[in-house]
Amino acid sequence: MTGVLILQCHGCGKVFEEARGALSRYDNKTLVCSDCGVEEGMAQFVAMSNGINPKSVLMAPAKVDWAALDKASV
Numbered sequence: 001m002t003g004v005l006i007l008q009c010h011g012c013g014k015v016f017e018e019a020r021g022a023l024s025r026y027d028n029k030t031l032v033c034s035d036c037g038v039e040e041g042m043a044q045f046v047a048m049s050n051g052i053n054p055k056s057v058l059m060a061p062a063k064v065d066w067a068a069l070d071k072a073s074v
């Protein structure tokens with residue numbers, strides 16, 4: 001095993017080094033890029049602030065249901 005493993009993010013399609021990826025909160029096993037990892041975290045924070053089950057705002061790894069969050073926060 002040599003070199004750096006490059007993966008493609010499930011969320012945004014960007015490629016990233018495996019070591020820089022973040023474990024998706026959706027299933028705790030899919031690696032997503034760090035940007036999407038942060039986005040998942042933010043979405044879950046917003047969900048919790050609005051009394052929504054944080055799990056329910058992730059439709060898939062790095063796929064955040066921002067529309068549901070928008071609706072909840074108005």
Ligand SMILES: [Zn+2]
Nearest residue numbers: 009012033036
């Ligand atoms: Zn991404």
